[in-house]
Amino acid sequence: MRTPVKISAAAAVAMLALTSLTACGGGGSTAAGGKDGKIKIMVGGLDKVIYLPARLTQQLGYFEDEGIHVTLLTEPAGVQATTSLVSGDVQGVVGFYDHTLDLQVKGKQVESVVQLAHAPGEVEVVSNKAAGDLTSAKDFKGKKLGVTGLGSSTDFLTKYLAVKNGVQTNEFTPVAVGAGQTFISAIQQGSIQGGMTTDPTVAQIVDKKLGKVLIDMRTPEGSKQALGGPYPSSSLYMNTDWVNSHKKEVQKLANALVKTLKWMSTHTAEQIAAKMPSDYAQGGKELYAQAIKDTLPMFTKDGVMPADGPATVERVLKAFNPNLKNATVDLKKTYTTEFVKKSG
Structure with a gap:
């Protein structure tokens, strides 16, 4: 799909609802798809910069170059995208790797096949x-904090x-506010004191002087800290x-x-922004390019899972998640590098 059809947000929601309804009748056959080169992938927010490679691949025509017809669908939060995969509505999800661990302890075997980010x-x-x-995570107690979804x-x-x-975890209140304008409105109205979100939402909040960055995990250094x-x-x-x-x-x-990923590593944020749909730059072209930068x-530049990455994710999840706390997770089954290592 070199030229994706632009649809309004309302139409997208309606289309997603229709997709879900039709899938309920024959989820099994949908999940078995792909042999005809038609693949559905659910993205946990198509316009989020953290998932940018999915839409950019479509914009660059690389899916078509490989002879596959990929339909990208969108959900506001990764947890809904995961539900679509488990129910068989889609063949893949572009979302956070940590869901593969969470699903494994629930008896669902899911694996990352391309690791887009470290x-x-x-x-x-x-x-x-x-x-x-609210000056650090130590001040979360008693606060209402925005998340995309519970x-x-x-x-x-x-x-x-x-x-x-x-x-x-019972000393603060997570509030599901999505991303983009719904997150920004929650900040403006004071229904949350802070929250976790991504670009371009972050860039818009800072640009509108509605809030500031408290903890930045957009870089490997910030993640490590x-x-x-x-x-x-x-x-x-x-x-x-x-x-x-x-x-x-x-x-x-x-x-x-x-x-x-290789193309992104050799092009500027402005060049990347120019390839994306214009309606993704809701805060303006310059602000969108800054968000990408x-x-x-x-x-990552090669789609390969960082060697010690899965262990970090397991440690993080086990710190608070009762499902994982005492569970044994087979990390080797949560990802594969078989395909990306064959990609030249």
């Missing part, structure tokens, strides 16, 4: 009104930062059974995405 790309922002008494990666990371800094190591985040993950039965298709997806350090 840092979360997430930012904890604080509203200007609350900046006086059970999402922003929720996971917020809980970890709290526990790491002596605040129990906040989380104690590299935190592999944005990835293409799929059901392991589907991967094993569709290796040809998965290889083509990996080839296209790795080609995009601030987030670029999070991306």
Whole structure:
């Protein structure tokens, strides 16, 4: 799909609702798709910079070059995207790698096949009104903090930062506010004092002087400081059974995405922004390019999982997640480098 059709937000929601309804009747057959070169991928927010490689690959025509027809769908939070994968509505998800661990202990075998990022790309922002008494994660106690969705990666990371800094998960209130304008409105209205979000939302909040950056995890250095190591985040993950039965298709997806990561590593933020749909730059072209520039350090150049990344994710999740705390996770089953290492 070299020229994606632009649709309004309302139409997109309606289309997604229709997709979900039709999938309910035959989810199994949908999940088995892909042999005809048609693949559906759900993205946990298509216009988020942390998931930019998915749409950029489409814009550059790399999926088509590989002979596959990829339909990119969007959900506001990664947790909903994961639900779409498990129910068989889509063949893959572009979302956070940490969901593969969470799903494994729930009996679902899912693996990252292309690791797009080695840092979360997430930012904890604080509203200007609350900046006086919310100066670090130690001050989360008693606060209402925005996350994209309950059970999402922003929720996971917020809980970890709290526990790491002596605040129990029941001592603050996570509020599902999505991203973009809904997150910005929540900050403006004071329904949250701070929250975790990504670019371009971060750039817009700072530009409008509604809040400031409290914890920055857009770089590997910022990730190490906040989380104690590299935190592999944005990835293409799929059901392991589907991967094993569709290796040809998965290889083509990996080839296209790795080609995009390499392209990104040799182009400026402005050049990348110019390739994206114009309606993604809601705060203006310059601000959008700045958002991409601030987030670029999070991306890998080759799609390969960082060696000590999975262990960091496991440690983070086990710090607060009761499902994982005493569970044994087989990290080797949560990702594969088989396909990206074959991508030239």
